[in-house]
Amino acid sequence: MAHTQRIKASVFAVVQNLGTLALLAIAFPLNLSLVLASLLWNRFRGSRQQLAEAETPRNILLTGGKMTKALQLARSLHAAGHKVFLVETQKYWLSGHRFSNAVERFYTVPAPEKDPDSYIQALLNIAKAENIDIYIPICSPVSSYYDSLAKPVLSSCCEVFHFDAEITKMLDDKFAFSEKARSLSLSVPKSFRITDPEQVLSFNFDNETRKYILKSIAYDSIRRLNLTKLPCETPEATAAFVKSLPISQEKPWIMQEFIPGKEYCTHSTVRDGELRLHCCCESSAFQVNYENVDQPEIEQWVSRFVKELGTGQASFDFIQAEDGAVYAIECNPRTHSAITMFYNHPGVAAAYLAQQPLVEPMQPLPDSRPTYWLYHEVWRLNEIRSWKQLQTWVKNVLRGKEAIFDVRDPLPFLMVHHWHIPLLLLDNLRKLRGWVRIDFNIGKLVESGGD
Numbered sequence: 001m002a003h004t005q006r007i008k009a010s011v012f013a014v015v016q017n018l019g020t021l022a023l024l025a026i027a028f029p030l031n032l033s034l035v036l037a038s039l040l041w042n043r044f045r046g047s048r049q050q051l052a053e054a055e056t057p058r059n060i061l062l063t064g065g066k067m068t069k070a071l072q073l074a075r076s077l078h079a080a081g082h083k084v085f086l087v088e089t090q091k092y093w094l095s096g097h098r099f100s101n102a103v104e105r106f107y108t109v110p111a112p113e114k115d116p117d118s119y120i121q122a123l124l125n126i127a128k129a130e131n132i133d134i135y136i137p138i139c140s141p142v143s144s145y146y147d148s149l150a151k152p153v154l155s156s157c158c159e160v161f162h163f164d165a166e167i168t169k170m171l172d173d174k175f176a177f178s179e180k181a182r183s184l185s186l187s188v189p190k191s192f193r194i195t196d197p198e199q200v201l202s203f204n205f206d207n208e209t210r211k212y213i214l215k216s217i218a219y220d221s222i223r224r225l226n227l228t229k230l231p232c233e234t235p236e237a238t239a240a241f242v243k244s245l246p247i248s249q250e251k252p253w254i255m256q257e258f259i260p261g262k263e264y265c266t267h268s269t270v271r272d273g274e275l276r277l278h279c280c281c282e283s284s285a286f287q288v289n290y291e292n293v294d295q296p297e298i299e300q301w302v303s304r305f306v307k308e309l310g311t312g313q314a315s316f317d318f319i320q321a322e323d324g325a326v327y328a329i330e331c332n333p334r335t336h337s338a339i340t341m342f343y344n345h346p347g348v349a350a351a352y353l354a355q356q357p358l359v360e361p362m363q364p365l366p367d368s369r370p371t372y373w374l375y376h377e378v379w380r381l382n383e384i385r386s387w388k389q390l391q392t393w394v395k396n397v398l399r400g401k402e403a404i405f406d407v408r409d410p411l412p413f414l415m416v417h418h419w420h421i422p423l424l425l426l427d428n429l430r431k432l433r434g435w436v437r438i439d440f441n442i443g444k445l446v447e448s449g450g451d
Contacts, residue, residue, distance in 0.1 A: 010432040017429040020438070021422055027378075028418050038410035052346075054081030058353060059131050061085045061123070061158070063109075063147070064138030066092040066420070066443030068373070068403050069335045071100060071412055072343060073138065078102035080349035085130050087123070094423045095443060096415030101408075105130070112146035120150040127158050136161040136313075136352065139334035141219035144168055161271075161352060163312035163333050171314060171333040174217050174254045178328075186301055187327045189257035189319070193217075195249045197242045203255070205231045211258045214242070215330075218251060229258060256329070261321040263329075264298060267336035268314045269351050273307040275299075277351040278361040279338050283317065288441055289396070290338045291370035292363065297326045299361070305331075337441055340371040340403040369401040373440045375417055403441070416443065 060077050064070040065088035074084040074097070083104045088095050090108045098106035109122035127135060135154050137147040139162075148165035163171070170176045175193040182188055194200060194214065205212070211229040232238040247253050262282065269277035280298050281290045298318050305328075306314065315336035317329040341364040342348050351362050377397055384390050405413040421438060424445050428435060435445040 009434065013432045013434040014429065016434050017425045021425050021429075024418060024422055024425075027375075031414055031417060034405075035410040035414040038407045042408060052079065052081045054349070058082045058133040059085065059104075061087060061127060061130070061132045061135045062138050063087045063123075063143065064140060064335070065097050065106065066095045067138060067140075067337070068441050068443070069337045069339050070138040071097040071102075071404065072340045073136070073335070073348070074100060074102040075406065075409060076342060076345070076348035077352075080346070082349060082353075085126065085132065087126065092420075092443065094420050096412050096417070096420035097443075099411040099415045101411070112143045116146050116149065119146060120153050123150055124153055124157070127154055132158045134159040134161060134353065137334070141172075141332065141334070144172060144332075144334050161311055161313070163310055163314075167309055167312070168333045171309075171331045172219075174215060174256070174330045175252070177331050178254075178256075181305060181328055184305060186305055187325060189259050189327050189329065191254050191256045194247055194253040194255050197239075197245070197247050200230065200242045200255060201239055208257075210260075212255050213258045214245060214247075214253050214255055216245075216251070216253050227258075230255070259319045259321050259327055261319045264293070264295060264318045264320065264326075265336060265338060266298060266302060266316045266318070267338045268302050268306060268316065270306045270309055270314065271311050271352075271355075273309060274357055275303045275306055275361045276358055277339075277342070277348065277363075278302065279341050279364050281338055281341070288376045289370060289372050289400075290341050291400075292341050292368060295320070295326070297324075301326060301328060303361075337403075341368050343371065343401060343403075343406075344368055369399060370396070371403040372396065372400045373404065374402045375438075375440045379438075416440065421445075 060082050062070050062074055062084060065086040070086065074086060077084050084102055085105050085107065086098060086103045087107045087109055089111045091111065093108045095106070097103065107126050110118040112119035123135070126132070135158050137143070139147055145165065145168050147162050148168040151160045151162055151164065154160050162168075170180055175191055178188045178191045192199070192203075200214070213227050213229060228241055230238060232241055245253065264280055265283035266278065266280045268275055278299055279292050280295045281293055301318070302316055312333060313335045315332040315334060317331075319327045319329055321327065345362065345365050345368070347362050351358075374397070377393065380393070384393060402413070404416055417440065420443060421440065428445060433447065435447045437446050439446050
């Protein structure tokens with residue numbers, strides 16, 4: 001039986017990877033034509049980006065080179081007159097963003113979770129070789145803590161725009177974050193730290209007015225989308241679900257009160273406890289569309305919370321209940337992809353680099369269009385079942401801004417979709433490995449048990 005299942009999985013992986021490569025091949029001529037037209041426009045019409053001359057030009061090191069948010073920040077810093085050096089782990093040497101004209105040089109480093117000391121040493125070597133003035137990690141969920149460990153080492157030669165290790169550890173722990181917010185009298189759902197399935201099975205749900213959900217405290221790219229409400233319809237169903245999860249002392253989970261309402265996500269850039277860059281948008285479990293919305297209650301919540309954090313970047317998830325109250329669900333100590341909404345904001349570099357306080361946090365400009373990823377949107381076409389849904393899809397694409405494509409810097413749009421992702425697919429094809437979905441935003445194949 002196991003042998004048969006392996007054969008079926010291998011056949012599925014072959015069909016899945018080859019089929020996706022074929023679809024990308026169909027899109028290649030259109031993408032290439034668009035990029036070539038942009039390059040010719042830049043060459044013959046002189047529409048190259050006009051770069052500012054920074055009063056104090058900085059050499060800036062960014063990690064997370066495979067992710068769109070790193071590309072966007074690189075472009076913003078480059079447009080302000082700074083030099084940007086981009087870094088990724090060796091697995092993603094193929095990053096399409098390395099071809100951006102905003103990137104001075106691209107480096108690869110060891111994966112931090114596999115060899116933390118070598119990772120930190122590689123960053124230090126780059127910082128010294130390129131005379132880096134400031135290091136801004138654009139973290140993956142795995143690397144945020146290792147970047148905090150690198151902070152005292154790198155601080156000997158450059159500024160590090162990242163939280164200290166204890167702060168990062170607290171923010172990354174959904175339960176510890178909740179307790180910290182509660183200590184500041186900020187609203188969060190009721191929550192319990194779970195290290196044994198029996199804690200859930202013996203919990204008296206009869207005393208509760210709301211349902212609960214279980215979430216892994218450690219980042220889980222697959223199970224994070226599972227919002228099964230507890231208790232289930234029967235005790236047996238509850239037990240079956242809870243026991244199917246890898247809950248243990250070493251892998252704790254959080255049981256969190258489920259508050260019905262509208263979900264929001266934010267990006268926050270913080271310097272010395274001051275909220276300097278802020279955006280907020282409606283959210284969903286798999287978020288690939290961003291449109292700024294005005295939610296002053298959420299901004300006030302974030303401003304109060306970050307005062308004790310120091311310097312770094314944070315992403316908050318909120319629920320606004322039916323009565324208008326806002327509750328923070330979790331916080332991730334890293335850059336949020338919603339920062340793509342700042343694509344046309346001239347003040348992004350100052351939010352990170354300038355020392356003087358701001359009158360109020362910078363937000364996306366009023367004329368900033370919603371950002372999306374075109375290849376995600378094309379993928380969604382197979383979900384459309386009515387003419388009205390198609391009209392909505394077309395409207396969203398036409399009124400929005402493609403997050404990777406920039407007519408002044410078009411190569412990443414070609415190289416992400418027709419170099420970076422195809423090479424990942426070919427590698428999975430070679431290994432007869434399937435995947436759950438392609439995340440063009442993050443630049444990876446989301447796999448069960450993957451990075």
